[in-house]
Amino acid sequence: MTMTNLPLLDSFGRRHNNLRISVTDRCNIRCFYCMPAEQVKFLPRAEILTFEEIERLVRLFAQVGVDKLRLTGGEPLVRTDIDRLIRLLKGIPQIRDVAMTTNAVTLARHAERLKLAGLDRLNISLDALNHDTFLKITRRDVLDQVLEGISAAQEAGFTRIRLNAVAIKGLTEAEVLPLARFAWERNLELRFIEYMPLDSEQNWADEKVLSGAAIRELVEHEFGPLVPAPRTDPAQPAFDYLYAGGRGRLGLIHPVTAPFCGTCNRLRLTAEGKLRNCLFSLEEWDLRSLLRQGVAEPLILEQIRTCVAEKRPGHLIGQQQFERPERTMHQIGG
Ligand code: SAM
Ligand code: SF4
Numbered sequence: 001m002t003m004t005n006l007p008l009l010d011s012f013g014r015r016h017n018n019l020r021i022s023v024t025d026r027c028n029i030r031c032f033y034c035m036p037a038e039q040v041k042f043l044p045r046a047e048i049l050t051f052e053e054i055e056r057l058v059r060l061f062a063q064v065g066v067d068k069l070r071l072t073g074g075e076p077l078v079r080t081d082i083d084r085l086i087r088l089l090k091g092i093p094q095i096r097d098v099a100m101t102t103n104a105v106t107l108a109r110h111a112e113r114l115k116l117a118g119l120d121r122l123n124i125s126l127d128a129l130n131h132d133t134f135l136k137i138t139r140r141d142v143l144d145q146v147l148e149g150i151s152a153a154q155e156a157g158f159t160r161i162r163l164n165a166v167a168i169k170g171l172t173e174a175e176v177l178p179l180a181r182f183a184w185e186r187n188l189e190l191r192f193i194e195y196m197p198l199d200s201e202q203n204w205a206d207e208k209v210l211s212g213a214a215i216r217e218l219v220e221h222e223f224g225p226l227v228p229a230p231r232t233d234p235a236q237p238a239f240d241y242l243y244a245g246g247r248g249r250l251g252l253i254h255p256v257t258a259p260f261c262g263t264c265n266r267l268r269l270t271a272e273g274k275l276r277n278c279l280f281s282l283e284e285w286d287l288r289s290l291l292r293q294g295v296a297e298p299l300i301l302e303q304i305r306t307c308v309a310e311k312r313p314g315h316l317i318g319q320q321q322f323e324r325p326e327r328t329m330h331q332i333g334g
Contacts, residue, residue, distance in 0.1 A: 004298055007065035010277070010311040014264055018235070019066045021054060022271045022333025023082065024074040028105050029140040031127075033166060034329040036200040037139055047272045051081075053291055055088040057269065060301055062094035066267075070123075071100040072333045074271065077110050083117035090118040099123065101164065101334060105142050107149030111156035122153055123162045128175045129182060136171070150186070162189040162251075167210035169195075176218045184223075184248045191238050191251035197317060198279065198329040206318060212239070212252035219250060226250060235265040261314035267307070268333055275304060277311035279332060280325055 008016040025043050027035060049057075058069065069089055076082055082100075089098050099121040100114070107124070114122070126146055128134040134143040153161055165172070165179055176192070183190035192215045197204035220226055226241035229249060237260045238251030253260075261278075268276040273288025285307040290300045316322040325332070 004301060005063050005065075008267075008305065008308045010308050012262075012311070012313055014262075014311070015065065016265050016267050016308055017065050018068045018070075018266045019058070019061050020070045020072055020266060020268045020333055021058075022073050022269065023054070023071055023076050023079045023085065024048065025271045025331050026078050027073065027075040027103070027330055028078055029075070029103055029138040029142060031103075031138050031166075032201065033137075033168070033195055033199045033204070034334070036328075040330075043272055047288075049269075049271065049273045049288060051085040051088055053273065053288065054085060054269075055092070056291065057273070057287055057300075058089055058095065059092055060297060061267075061304065062092050064301065064304070067094050068097045069095060069099070071098070074330050074333070075103050075105070076100055077102050077106045082110075083113045083119075086114065086117035086119050097121065101125065102149075103138075104146045104149030104153070105140075106145070108145065108152040111149070111152040111158070115156040115158060119158075121160045121162070122158050123164050124150055124153070125164045125166075126150070126179070127165045127168075127172055129178045130175060133171065133175060137166075137168075150188070154186070160189070162191055165190065165192050166195055167192045167212075167215055169208050169210040169214075172210060173214075173218065176215055177222050180219050180223065180250065183250075184243070187248075189249045189251065191253055193253040194256045196255055196279070196329075197322075197324055198327075198332070200328040202324070206256075209256045211257045212254035213257065215252060216241070235263045237264075255315070256317050259314055259317070264311075267304075270327075270331065270333060275307045276332065277307050278315060279334075280315040280317070280322075282323060282325055283310065 030037055097120050100119055101123040104124045127137050131143055135141050163183055194209045224244040229240040229242050238253045240249055240251045274284035275287050276284050285303050
C-alpha cells in the first residue's frame with residue numbers, strides 16, 4: 001500500500017469507507033424537519049456536481065477505501081436520469097454497495113429503471129400512515145403515491161427495502177404501531193430515527209425528540225419483547241431488534257439520546273461538491289473547486305484526508321457547546 005492509498009483514518013482511529021452523496025438540494029415535498037415551507041433557495045444548476053464529476057470524485061474515494069455509497073438529497077429522484085449515475089458508480093470496481101434514500105413520491109415510475117441500473121438497496125422515508133399526520137409533516141398530500149412507490153419497488157425486485165421514520169414527540173407516537181404492523185405485514189425492515197436539530201425553522205427542541213427507548217416500549221407493548229439482533233456491522237447507526245416470533249426486524253437510531261459517533265464511518269458530499277465529515281460539521285472542504293480548477297488528483301486526495309483528520313469525536317447535541325450547522329438537512333444530504 002502506498003502513502004496515497006492508505007485508508008481514511010481519523011485521529012480517533014475511525015476508518016471511513018462510507019460516502020453519502022447528495023445529488024440535489026431540490027425536493028418535491030417540504031418536510032418541516034428538513035426544509036422551509038416556502039421560498040426555498042435552491043442552488044443554481046451550474047453549481048451542482050455533474051454525474052461525471054461525482055464519478056471522478058468517487059473513483060478517488062474508492063482508491064482510499066470507500067466501498068459503500070448512498071445517494072440522497074434533497075430528493076434524488078428529482079435529478080433527471082439518476083439511473084445513469086448509478087450505472088457510472090456501479091462501474092467502479094471497488095464499490096460494493098450503492099444505496100439510495102428516497103421519499104418514494106415518484107418511485108412508482110422509477111423503480112424498474114433503478115433496479116436495472118444495479119441499485120443495490122432502497123431506503124424509503126415514511127413517517128406516518130395517517131393522511132393528516134403525513135400532510136402535517138410533508139406539507140404535501142402525496143401519501144398514496146408513496147405507498148404506490150413502495151409496492152412498485154417490491155414488484156421491481158428490490159428485496160432489502162427499509163422504511164425510515166422520523167420520531168417526533170407529540171406528533172408521531174400514534175404512527176409507531178401502524179408503521180410497525182405495515183412493515184411487518186409487507187416484509188419490510190423499519191427504522192425509527194430520532195428527530196435531529198436540522199430543521200430550517202429552528203423549532204427543534206430536546207423535548208420534541210421521541211426517544212428510541214420510548215418507541216421500543218410502545219412496540220413491545222403490542223408485539224412482545226424485542227430481541228437484540230447480532231451486530232454484524234459495528235459502524236451501523238441502528239440498534240436492530242427481532243420480533244419475538246422470529247420474523248421481522250426493527251431498528252432504532254438514537255443520534256440524540258445515545259449518539260453513535262464513536263463508530264461513525266461516514267463522509268458526506270453535498271450537491272455542490274463540499275465534503276463534510278459529519279452531519280453537524282461546522283466546516284466543509286470544497287472538492288468541486290479543485291476539480292474544476294484542474295488540480296491534480298493527489299492534491300484532491302490530500303484535501304479529503306484533511307477533512308477526515310479534522311473530524312471531531314462527536315456532535316455534542318444536547319450539550320452546552322453544541323453549535324447547529326448553518327445548513328439544514330436538505331442542503332447537506334441526509
Ligand atoms: N428526500 C429523501 C428522503 O426523504 O428520503 C432523501 C433525503 S432526506 C434529507 C434523508 C433522510 O433524512 C430522510 O429519511 C428524512 O426523514 C431524514 N431527516 C431529514 N431531516 C431530519 C431531521 N431533522 N431529523 C431526523 N431525520 C431527518
Ligand atoms: Fe424532501 Fe427528504 Fe427533506 Fe422530506 S426529508 S423535505 S423528502 S429531502
